Amino acid sequence: MAKRITTPLDDETIAGLKAGDQVLLTGVVYTARDAAHKRLIALINEGKELPIDLQGQVIYYVGPAPAKPGDPIGSAGPTTSMRMDPYAPTLMEHGMKGMIGKGMRSKEVRDAIARHRAVYFAAVGGAAALIAKRIKSAEVVAYEDLGPEAIRRLYVDDLPLFVIDDMYGSDLYEQGVAKYRKD
């Protein structure tokens, strides 16, 4: 049975999430992938203000397809998270509490998740048309020149996710392989 949670994520919600939990997430999430992360980290390194306030926020690693007329967004499934590994710990230091993507994270990211009491979720990669149905609004809030890589503010309603890495150090991918591997 999936747990319903809302953004921004508070400490109590995050403490209640365990690797393997299925959740339905509702609220604002921000999109960012490779190019947007590079720019956010450059701003942090220069001591400048970010275009979004990261406190308690969730970043969804996605570059959506263009919206058809009348739709808020086009197909919008997760991209591979490991490409954001070099940047994620710094964003957690600046308040980010959740990440949505797909695929394994580095040890550095998992350590940072535990240290900052954050959480990493996976959405179903390649189920992009279905996921788009759970996105009720989308607006570009920064870096429009990046096209699909611009930062967008999404409002999602019951977005289906799996908890992969929880703040206690557990990882669903490791658990899954251990359970079903046949030697």
Add this chain to the structure above:
Amino acid sequence: MGCTKPRVIQAADIADSMEKLCISTCCNLPDENLKRIEAFAATEESEVGRQVLDMILENHRLAAREQRPACQDTGLAVVFLELGQDVRIEGGDLVAAINEGVRRGYEKGYLRKSVVDDPLFERKNTRDNTPAIIHTSIVAGDKLKITLAAKGGGAENMSAVAMMIPAAGVEGVRKFVVEQVRKAGSNPCPPVVVGVGIGGNFEVAPLLAKKALVRPMGSKNPNPAYAALEDELLEAINKLGIGPQGLGGSTTALAVHVEYAPCHIASMPVAVNLNCHVSPHQSITL
């Protein structure tokens, strides 16, 4: 043999066909893919795995029904052209016509533009998904066959080439392919399709692996030894436990396709090119 009169194909018709092919490839996945996912869903050991496969099937049907791309990553347009030597193209050049079709297809189909002009420094999006990557073979006949693989980045990044020695043999190939899928884990959107290219040389092996991916999903190599290798690799990969989306389970790959070519007496190049479960590719013949 006398002088064959060339068959004329207009560049504008090539561009129009390419435009339609881009949209159809990304939105309409072949029935054989859906049937194959259904078959694996029936035997998947993990309940969560079955749930994920059902969600993927629902997604792919929704995509076709509403003509939306099944995945937001509508890829780099990888185009295989089989150009009959008795074809004459008029009204423009072939490469420009393909790119024009890609430009229009990705715009009209609301497909994502995922190409940057310079890989290292500027990485500026070209905003129209061109240029396509085009591989052209000149073949007998007076037709032009266009095959499009809308190749996403996530699975492509998990691909590799090994320059093996002949002594590595079947065991060497098996270890390399299975290890590559194991290392890729949850990243390439499993269940994956595994394209394997064996032989040729340093540049041919990956091209064979890519060609393996545009075969109908689950089709067999006509050489029985290679067909048996495909079965053996699929079985070994599905023992890894990675499962749908890497959440654990018995369906890590939907198919393994092997293509091979003659090679040097000193060499045995092997390439692994991965595709996600969406695996969008289609062909059209003019």
